[in-house]
Amino acid sequence: MIQIHFNNKISVSIIAFIFSISTLISCSSSNEEGNEIETLPTQTNTVGLTRNDTGALNDGYVLFAPIGSTTTYLIDKCGKQVKTWPSTYKPGQSCYILNDGSLLRTGNANNTTFNAGGKGGVIEKIDWNGNVTWTYTLSDALKCQHHDIKALPNGNILVIAWESKTNTEAIAQGRNPNLVPATVWSEQIIEIKPTGTSGGTIVWEWHLWDHLVQDFNPTKPNYGTVASSSKLINLNHNASATNQDWIHLNSIDYNASLDQILVSSHSFNEVWIIDHSTTTAQAKSHSGGNSGSGGDLLYRWGNPSAYNTGTTTQLFGQHNAYWIESGFPFENQIMIFNNGNGRTGGNYSTIEIIKPPVNGYNYIQSFPYGPTATSWNYNYGNPNNVYAQNISGAQQLSNGNVLFCNGPAGVFTEINSSGDMVWQYVNPVATSRILKQNDVVAQNSVFRSTFYPKSYSGFSGRTLKATITLENVNPLAASCK
Numbered sequence: 304m305i306q307i308h309f310n311n312k313i314s315v316s317i318i319a320f321i322f323s324i325s326t327l328i329s330c331s332s333s334n335e336e337g338n339e340i341e342t343l344p345t346q347t348n349t350v351g352l353t354r355n356d357t358g359a360l361n362d363g364y365v366l367f368a369p370i371g372s373t374t375t376y377l378i379d380k381c382g383k384q385v386k387t388w389p390s391t392y393k394p395g396q397s398c399y400i401l402n403d404g405s406l407l408r409t410g411n412a413n414n415t416t417f418n419a420g421g422k423g424g425v426i427e428k429i430d431w432n433g434n435v436t437w438t439y440t441l442s443d444a445l446k447c448q449h450h451d452i453k454a455l456p457n458g459n460i461l462v463i464a465w466e467s468k469t470n471t472e473a474i475a476q477g478r479n480p481n482l483v484p485a486t487v488w489s490e491q492i493i494e495i496k497p498t499g500t501s502g503g504t505i506v507w508e509w510h511l512w513d514h515l516v517q518d519f520n521p522t523k524p525n526y527g528t529v530a531s532s533s534k535l536i537n538l539n540h541n542a543s544a545t546n547q548d549w550i551h552l553n554s555i556d557y558n559a560s561l562d563q564i565l566v567s568s569h570s571f572n573e574v575w576i577i578d579h580s581t582t583t584a585q586a587k588s589h590s591g592g593n594s595g596s597g598g599d600l601l602y603r604w605g606n607p608s609a610y611n612t613g614t615t616t617q618l619f620g621q622h623n624a625y626w627i628e629s630g631f632p633f634e635n636q637i638m639i640f641n642n643g644n645g646r647t648g649g650n651y652s653t654i655e656i657i658k659p660p661v662n663g664y665n666y667i668q669s670f671p672y673g674p675t676a677t678s679w680n681y682n683y684g685n686p687n688n689v690y691a692q693n694i695s696g697a698q699q700l701s702n703g704n705v706l707f708c709n710g711p712a713g714v715f716t717e718i719n720s721s722g723d724m725v726w727q728y729v730n731p732v733a734t735s736r737i738l739k740q741n742d743v744v745a746q747n748s749v750f751r752s753t754f755y756p757k758s759y760s761g762f763s764g765r766t767l768k769a770t771i772t773l774e775n776v777n778p779l780a781a782s783c784k
């Protein structure tokens with residue numbers, strides 16, 4: 304605590320200094336002489352920009368969609384608002400700025416059948432001026448978009464969607480009848496070619512249900528040895544009589560040079576790569592496409608017990624698996640936010656980069672799939688630094704820094720390649736209200752934060768002007784240029 308004897312001699316410049324060090328006057332009392340004492344807490348900002356050190360990558364903006372809000376925000380690295388896009392939907396859950404400056408976002412359509420974390424159901428494009436220019440609804444009693452989408456270079460959009468199967472259908476495929484809920488949510492990936500201002504054509508699709516193996520019932524289809532069927536998904540792995548959300552994909556990415564798709568399965572603790580060069584018919588089968596494997600898994604990493612080839616789990620409820628851009632440190636490798644929920648050795652989050660053993664359009668088949676070691680990681684062995692139980696993500700930046708989102712806490716942190724924090728921002732947008740400094744910080748979770756450099760094509764020809772902070776006051780942001 305700093306105590307200042309407040310009297311007439313105090314100069315205006317000291318007051319200005321006090322505010323410029325982002326310290327807020329919180330209370331006052333009297334000393335023995337009867338002079339008023341102002342007590343200045345050493346407390347710094349609780350929301351908005353909380354840290355901005357030398358070394359932060361400040362040539363761009365951060366996009367985020369607070370889970371409790373229908374507005375999507377773009378801020379600069381001083382924590383000031385640059386742009387907002389209103390919507391009628393809360394997120395469902397990811398959002399992106401496209402090359403033409405429009406926002407591509409998912410929305411929560413409040414599907415009552417698929418009532419689980421990450422539910423969406425609506426995809427919308429909102430132009431730079433805030434006009435909704437396209438919408439697509441994928442939300443009914445049999446299917447529902449959730450978590451993430453990916454815009455393709457040709458303008459089409461890849462979508463992850465739950466696909467409901469009855470317990471009868473699951474048992475008919477070889478699911479253990481003792482471990483089946485009333486409906487089992489499988490997964491599909493569809494590619495939508497948008498048309499007009501709403502709707503579109505599904506031009507490609509992949510269904511997980513076409514790529515099953517089971518060693519439970521020899522009289523049913525898909526019967527085989529799980530360990531020698533690593534390209535297939537074990538219908539009885541993670542089987543439960545109560546949990547419908549069997550797979551729970553939570554991210555999707557696309558690699559244009561390989562023409563492959565990367566998804567993350569929260570429940571399997573694995574990331575999977577599948578071929579996108581296939582026709583839909585080949586994607587249903589086990590052959591065809593650049594890889595020759597049809598729609599079977601080309602690669603999987605994170606949990607060898609999912610295919611009975613080991614017990615060393617590397618991923619624990621991970622999110623945001625994506626290929627790092629060409630030209631960036633660790634280019635073409637895969638970055639993963641490893642939440643660490645259920646981690647051997649305690650719950651804590653790590654950020655990891657792995658180099659998949661790519662070999663042409665395929666992956667070296669050593670079991671369990673490599674690599675055994677990460678190319679880079681943050682927070683390994685530091686259980687106390689960060690723990691985000693769910694949602695969240697991390698992004699490699701061009702200079703080797705990493706921006707990560709602790710989703711449940713609504714905190715975005717930039718670290719340098721040595722793991723030192725250089726920038727931090729706390730989302731002040733809570734459910735139904737904007738938090739003020741020193742309010743209790745709660746209900747401000749964010750699925751993911753995404754950095755866009757000033758040079759990003761979507762900003763070309765646009766005026767991006769920093770205006771206010773989202774929260775009421777922020778001396779650190781005010782002094783930031």
Ligand SMILES: O=[N+]([O-])c1ccc(OS(=O)(=O)O)cc1
Nearest residue numbers: 370420421422553569693694
């Ligand atoms: O609270 N949510 O909005 C939420 C919770 C879980 C969730 O699923 S997860 O796989 O992204 O953690 C998604 C959203």
